[in-house]
Amino acid sequence: MIRCPKCQQVDAVTKAGIVRGKQRYFCKTCAAHFTLADTAPPAARSRHQVTIVDIARELGISKSTVSRALRGQSDIHPGTREAVMELAQQLDYQPNLLAYGLVKSQSNMVGMIVPEFRHYFFPEVIIGAQEVLQAAGYNLMICQSNESYQTEVANVKALMSSRVDGLLVSITSQTNNVEHFRALEKKGIPLVFFNRICPELDTHRVVVDDYAGAFRAVQHLIDQGYRRIAHIAGPPSLLVSRLRQQAYLDALEQAGIPFDPELLISYDLTDEKARIYARYLLDLPQPPEAIFAVNDPTAIQVILAAKARGICIPDELAVVGFSDDPISAIIEPGLTTVAQPVYEMGRTAARLFLETVGTQTAPTTRVLQTELIVRGSSSRKI
Amino acid sequence: MIRCPKCQQVDAVTKAGIVRGKQRYFCKTCAAHFTLADTAPPAARSRHQVTIVDIARELGISKSTVSRALRGQSDIHPGTREAVMELAQQLDYQPNLLAYGLVKSQSNMVGMIVPEFRHYFFPEVIIGAQEVLQAAGYNLMICQSNESYQTEVANVKALMSSRVDGLLVSITSQTNNVEHFRALEKKGIPLVFFNRICPELDTHRVVVDDYAGAFRAVQHLIDQGYRRIAHIAGPPSLLVSRLRQQAYLDALEQAGIPFDPELLISYDLTDEKARIYARYLLDLPQPPEAIFAVNDPTAIQVILAAKARGICIPDELAVVGFSDDPISAIIEPGLTTVAQPVYEMGRTAARLFLETVGTQTAPTTRVLQTELIVRGSSSRKI
DNA sequence: CTGTTAGCGCTTTCAC
DNA sequence: GTGAAAGCGCTAACAG
Numbered sequence: 174m175i176r177c178p179k180c181q182q183v184d185a186v187t188k189a190g191i192v193r194g195k196q197r198y199f200c201k202t203c204a205a206h207f208t209l210a211d212t213a214p215p216a217a218r219s220r221h222q223v224t225i226v227d228i229a230r231e232l233g234i235s236k237s238t239v240s241r242a243l244r245g246q247s248d249i250h251p252g253t254r255e256a257v258m259e260l261a262q263q264l265d266y267q268p269n270l271l272a273y274g275l276v277k278s279q280s281n282m283v284g285m286i287v288p289e290f291r292h293y294f295f296p297e298v299i300i301g302a303q304e305v306l307q308a309a310g311y312n313l314m315i316c317q318s319n320e321s322y323q324t325e326v327a328n329v330k331a332l333m334s335s336r337v338d339g340l341l342v343s344i345t346s347q348t349n350n351v352e353h354f355r356a357l358e359k360k361g362i363p364l365v366f367f368n369r370i371c372p373e374l375d376t377h378r379v380v381v382d383d384y385a386g387a388f389r390a391v392q393h394l395i396d397q398g399y400r401r402i403a404h405i406a407g408p409p410s411l412l413v414s415r416l417r418q419q420a421y422l423d424a425l426e427q428a429g430i431p432f433d434p435e436l437l438i439s440y441d442l443t444d445e446k447a448r449i450y451a452r453y454l455l456d457l458p459q460p461p462e463a464i465f466a467v468n469d470p471t472a473i474q475v476i477l478a479a480k481a482r483g484i485c486i487p488d489e490l491a492v493v494g495f496s497d498d499p500i501s502a503i504i505e506p507g508l509t510t511v512a513q514p515v516y517e518m519g520r521t522a523a524r525l526f527l528e529t530v531g532t533q534t535a536p537t538t539r540v541l542q543t544e545l546i547v548r549g550s551s552s553r554k555i
Numbered sequence: 556m557i558r559c560p561k562c563q564q565v566d567a568v569t570k571a572g573i574v575r576g577k578q579r580y581f582c583k584t585c586a587a588h589f590t591l592a593d594t595a596p597p598a599a600r601s602r603h604q605v606t607i608v609d610i611a612r613e614l615g616i617s618k619s620t621v622s623r624a625l626r627g628q629s630d631i632h633p634g635t636r637e638a639v640m641e642l643a644q645q646l647d648y649q650p651n652l653l654a655y656g657l658v659k660s661q662s663n664m665v666g667m668i669v670p671e672f673r674h675y676f677f678p679e680v681i682i683g684a685q686e687v688l689q690a691a692g693y694n695l696m697i698c699q700s701n702e703s704y705q706t707e708v709a710n711v712k713a714l715m716s717s718r719v720d721g722l723l724v725s726i727t728s729q730t731n732n733v734e735h736f737r738a739l740e741k742k743g744i745p746l747v748f749f750n751r752i753c754p755e756l757d758t759h760r761v762v763v764d765d766y767a768g769a770f771r772a773v774q775h776l777i778d779q780g781y782r783r784i785a786h787i788a789g790p791p792s793l794l795v796s797r798l799r800q801q802a803y804l805d806a807l808e809q810a811g812i813p814f815d816p817e818l819l820i821s822y823d824l825t826d827e828k829a830r831i832y833a834r835y836l837l838d839l840p841q842p843p844e845a846i847f848a849v850n851d852p853t854a855i856q857v858i859l860a861a862k863a864r865g866i867c868i869p870d871e872l873a874v875v876g877f878s879d880d881p882i883s884a885i886i887e888p889g890l891t892t893v894a895q896p897v898y899e900m901g902r903t904a905a906r907l908f909l910e911t912v913g914t915q916t917a918p919t920t921r922v923l924q925t926e927l928i929v930r931g932s933s934s935r936k937i
Numbered sequence: 938c939t940g941t942t943a944g945c946g947c948t949t950t951c952a953c
Numbered sequence: 954g955t956g957a958a959a960g961c962g963c964t965a966a967c968a969g
Contacts, residue, residue: 222660222715222718222742222946224945224946224947225946225947226946226947234955234956235955235956235957236946236947236956237948237949237955237956237957237958238954238955238956240946240947240948240949241948241954241955244948248954248955249954249955250954250955253954253955265738267712267715267716268716268946268947269657269716269718269945269946269947270716270717270718271653271656271657271662271717271718271945271946271947272657272945272946272947272948272961273946273947273948274653274947274961275651275653275654275657275945275946275947275960275961275962275963276946276947276948276949276960276961277947277948277961278604278961278962280653282696282717290678290681290682291678291679291682296672296673296678297673299672300672300673300699303699312696312698312713312717313696313697314664314694314695314696315695315697316694317682317685330649331694333604333649334649334650334651334652335652335653335664335694336604336651336652336653356647360604473885477885500882500885503855503859503882503885503886504885504886504887505886505887604962606961606962606963607962607963608962608963616939616940617939617940617941618940618962618963619939619940619941619942619963619964619965620938620939620940622962622963622964622965623938623939623964626964630938630939631938631939632938632939635938635939650962650963651961651962651963653961653962653963654945654961654962654963654964655962655963655964656945656963657944657945657946657947657961657962657963657964658944658945658962658963658964658965659945659963659964660945660946938969939968939969940967940968940969941966941967941968941969942965942966942967942968943964943965943966943967944963944964944965945962945963945964946961947960947961948959948960948961949958949959949960950957950958950959950960951956951957951958951959952955952956952957952958953954953955953956953957
């Protein structure tokens with residue numbers, strides 16, 4: 174029932190052809206033509222974003238038609254499509270993703286949970302992931318768990334509430350209980366772990382050959398003639414820590430070097446603790462000749478502590494890290510480190526999600542390769 | 556019209572009291588009791604997330620009541636509330652933010668657009684902003700414009716489509732046209748610029764006292780006895796660049812040092828170009844005695860270039876940067892720099908958004924203070 | 938205290 | 954080709 178904008182009558186109104194894409198009406202009482210645009214409410218509120226209904230009303234067509242035209246569906250009159258497109262452009266129409274998501278029950282967002290992003294590693298992963306995801310029409314929602322299990326659970330909940338289509342996560346060092354991830358699996362939400370994976374969960378994973386990389390690193394120290402080699406490990410709760418530590422132990426054993434428990438330290442990966450343990454090792458009655466650190470931030474703290482004590486690197490102490498943080502090339506001497514393709518790890522995790530979504534793929538593990546970069550901290554020849 | 560699950564009849568059904576929070580019905584034909592849960596469809600699809608309707612059906616109450624209970628509204632029977640809460644917990648119910656956003660026309664998300672996040676600065680801002688926002692119940696959606704105007708426009712569109720409640724942005728160096736931001740203003744979407752602001756837009760801003768900080772930096776170089784001082788500036792399109800550059804010029808003039816145009820270079824802030832211009836300056840027939848760089852990444856490239864040429868810092872060349880990137884304290888010699896409260900900048904931008912949203916506040920500019928940190932790159936006394 | 942109804946903006950049958 | 958109607962999950966009047 175169309176109401177005449179002038180006399181407010183309904184019964185006297187009849188259709189009167191289409192002019193410039195708009196349905197016109199005629200009121201027999203007023204003897205005047207009008208379009209639906211004329212019946213529109215006076216001046217929409219400024220907060221109101223333009224919708225397909227606005228376009229439809231203005232053009233005197235149905236919102237279904239507008240919707241179809243906007244999505245470039247085939248069964249649409251070219252003229253109509255053009256009119257819709259033009260008006261949409263003119264009105265700066267932006268589709269409402271919330272509404273879209275509600276009906277399609279997908280949000281075009283993927284969530285990412287990382288323990289921190291102060292250091293080089295995670296931001297770089299994010300860059301890689303975001304690139305791939307954005308190209309595929311997805312947006313990334315990033316959360317920091319701050320190494321807190323509680324926060325991680327809260328993050329998962331928040332991302333679930335936002336109905337993300339998938340999750341890329343690197344767990345905290347405190348994550349013992351993984352029920353919050355199991356819940357995702359049950360709901361069929363693609364889950365990709367990277368770097369810090371959950372061994373007890375059979376999901377997609379992206380890792381590097383941590384064991385091999387670490388083994389090569391320690392091997393390199395041994396080759397350089399160092400025998401008393403310490404290891405500052407990450408928390409044993411993380412698989413990466415355990416793998417790198419095991420590689421350390423195995424490399425020593427293979428070289429026939431007896432393991433000295435005094436030289437193995439596990440810690441929580443905070444910068445303050447790194448400083449403390451670095452000093453502790455250097456102050457040992459019989460200090461190590463070399464230190465293999467679980468990651469570059471740790472190794473850098475070791476170098477700084479050694480320099481503060483006037484210890485000469487690499488003559489009195491060799492240092493090796495893991496990841497090839499850009500600082501490794503800047504600090505003096507340069508830090509020998511096990512480079513991992515961080516950016517590629519982000520891209521791979523994103524791609525794994527993309528492959529999974531829709532077609533339920535079986536859990537896949539992608540292993541990327543590392544490479545030992547030898548710099549001055551472990552070799553005089555550089 | 557309630558249908559009996561047994562005989563499929565409608566007319567023979569009557570209400571029969573409430574048992575354990577659930578509305579019970581009685582079918583006169585079958586002479587049997589049942590609840591609405593019994594009439595539920597067989598096994599919901601696994602992809603189906605639990606909704607308030609599921610809870611309502613299970614409990615035999617209306618979804619409005621569930622909605623009210625969940626939100627802890629007052630006019631709710633304690634027993635009902637408890638039953639709802641318990642079932643929600645048990646079913647791992649997560650409210651659908653898309654639906655919520657649709658009806659409230661707010662998404663509880665705020666967008667952030669930064670030119671990059673490879674260096675220290677922007678990730679640190681993000682950390683600060685996210686902390687404040689998360690505490691207020693908002694999620695952050697981060698986009699990188701990669702210094703591309705096109706990408707920035709696309710980012711704005713994408714965030715608008717996601718119906719973010721506000722935007723925190725640092726523009727690209729190529730942003731000349733600001734119509735995409737004007738459109739936001741028109742729609743009444745809170746917009747906060749930080750660090751790289753848009754002078755032509757009258758919005759909220761968070762900046763540091765760039766001019767004062769830069770002036771102090773150059774003044775410091777002059778005080779240390781350096782006279783031939785170069786400046787590697789950022790692109791003139793950015794206000795920060797222009798301010799720091801003007802401070803450089805003014806400090807020279809105030810000290811009566813004639814300005815040598817050969818010693819002023821503007822560049823696009825990419826690492827490669829930084830390297831190139833650093834070498835260029837060092838290779839001048841009459842090279843500068845000191846270089847004030849627009850930011851720390853630039854200054855670090857200068858130090859690396861100088862070291863590669865065997866130039867002694869600070870004896871033959873002094874270097875000063877801007878921002879106090881952590882690398883500044885690690886590189887040798889330590890980089891003198893103008894520290895700015897980066898983390899605080901993120902927090903402030905977020906707070907400004909929070910203050911604005913709802914109550915339309917007049918455009919505010921918050922100016923944070925900088926502090927000169929003197930290290931070895933500009934002073935022998937350190 | 939609780940249920941009913943309408944509607945947020947969009948897609949998707951099902952008709953014509 | 955196009956329109957009408959239903960529905961995604963939720964909140965918000967408006968009745969009782």
